Amino acid sequence: MILEQAKRHQVKLRLGLSGASGFGKSYSALLLAYGITNDWNKIAVIDTENGSASLYAHLGGYNVLSLNDPYSPERYIQAIKACEESDIAVIIIDSITHEWNGKGGCLQIHEQLGGRFQDWGKVSPRHQSFIDAILKSKCHVITTTRRKVDYSIDSTQNGPAKVVKHGTKEITREGFEYELTVNFELINDSHLCKASKDRTGLFMDKPEFIINAATGRKLIAWCNEGISIDDIRQEIENCIKIEGLKHLYAKYSSVKNEIKPLIIKRKQELEALSNQLVETKDIVESQNTEINGTDSK
Structure with missing residues (x-):
């Protein structure tokens, strides 16, 4: 064990964008990526959203890798490696929700194994390999995640059961947000967002804002501080x-x-x-x- 003085090193960004359908996750991710690279040719979108990434082709000549089902962790990993081997600077995974809750994703794999608690012993390592591929990538990585309304049923001893709304919840395995540099939550269809996780200190507890290329430039400036x-x-x-x-x-x-x-x-x-x-x-x-x-x- 070695005790050493803390130092800042230049890092690769791990950014998350989450929100309901139609809130602008793909568009915002592209603007972020362009702010980071200033070069559309250095951006690749792993598109699991039925070709939605190509809807913004007018922005610039970014690259698209279409990923169809089955959405197994291994196929996502292969897509990430393909982008890395193509000298890409920023990888956008749009979205990671399918790896968890899509056809051939982790929840379906678990169900096919029998749906027992012990079956997670076979599924969890595969999911973790996918997370590791994101965290260890030599590229900056932006992930998008769908959100859904989270409910619970509360009941009292004498009264009827009540359905209680608890806001929205990301559709991926719980805890992914903690792995990220920054996680932006898009809160409405006007593309307003807030930071739900921020290691940079640039966005946390700040007023809601709309993501643009300048957001990416702020992030890459923070990223490039320290030893390269x-x-x-x-x-x-x-x-x-x-x-x-x-x-x-x-x-x-x-x-x-x-x-x-x-x-x-x-x-x-x-x-x-x-x-x-x-x-x-x-x-x-x-x-x-x-x-x-x-x-x-």
Whole structure:
């Protein structure tokens, strides 16, 4: 265990947009993404909403990956990887609701397994792999989530049961919001929103507002504060000892998921170089032995 001083590192944004149908989730997500990248070609939409992403093609030349059922966690993961391999900067997943509550999604998978409590032992790891794919992505990720009205039935000892409305609830597995950098809740069809979760401090407890490209620019400015991954990558590439790599991994532990592949790659390079030096040394020593043996004769 190592106790170290807290440092800010540049991070990839994990943004959430939730709201009822027609409240502008897809449109707002696109404006956010453009504010982050300033380049429509660097934006990809994983579209599970029957082609709704293409309705805003007039905004710019962003990319669309259509994802149809079955909406299993694995198919979402494949779509995320396809975007990453295409040098995309911002991935919009519109929406993640289907992964949980759609045809072939986690709830249906659980039901097909028998619907027992113990069957979650097979479903939960698959869902977590989907969440991990979002959290560990090398891209900025924006997710949209449908919301529904949440009710409960309250009853008193002497009175009749009452249906009580508790506002709205995101249609995905409970707890996803806590994984996000910022979660925006669209509250009406005029696209007004509020922040229900905000690690940046830019939007929490502020008046309701309409998301636009300037919102994305604020977020990317916050994101780019601190030490960049590119600077850390350069340190790793310049490292000439394996012990130095261990030091860098400990030094930048807050971004270990991002730098671990870089550390492993550089370690392999150093080991290969070390093996080459040993082989070269053995060859030189062997040649010297032969020369010395010839001279003695």
